Amino acid sequence: KNQVEQSPQSLIILEGKNCTLQCNYTVSPFSNLRWYKQDTGRGPVSLTIMTFSENTKSNGRYTATLDADTKQSSLHITASQLSDSASYICVVSAQAGTALIFGKGTTLSVSS
């Protein structure tokens, strides 16, 4: 069964600190992996999208990594800001299809 598992479920960090969120998937065949940020009461916003040939992709202070062999991805947030408080969702796309498999998300709280 195609699944996307994220950890931790929630995380609290101090402003200015770094953090890493994890995503493991069992989707096959694999097409691409996406990270979204969802602020409370808003729709998800795309951060990165990576195919199996891409190991790392950055978007400002957000850096996503992908290991297609172990089927793991991580999202690293550098020098966190209060505005980073949100849910971060890992999404995997199966090849040649419109179906996306969404993880349940990691809720990040950044405190001052």
Added chain:
Amino acid sequence: DAGITQSPRHKVTETGTPVTLRCHQTENHRYMYWYRQDPGHGLRLIHYSYGVKDTDKGEVSDGYSVSRSKTEDFLLTLESATSSQTSVYFCATGQQTNQPQHFGDGTRLSIL
């Protein structure tokens, strides 16, 4: 942003009543999607459209129907609402399936 407007943003209705949610886009994207988001679940696909009058079912399509008579509009209808359909509904659009989807800000639907 992809210019996606969902209406209404909030709705409370009674069991057994019909409900229609509207998604309007200004970016001329080919693909449009309806998702629901519930606690403890990742976003789940209800229906999607790959062109005017071209639609297909998603993972949780039972009890829902859709229509797309114009490129910019995608309607989701609950013919006879049930309490299990209380959820937050998100519309998304995309130009190609291997590109990020752009999400609206959701409709919070409560069925009493």
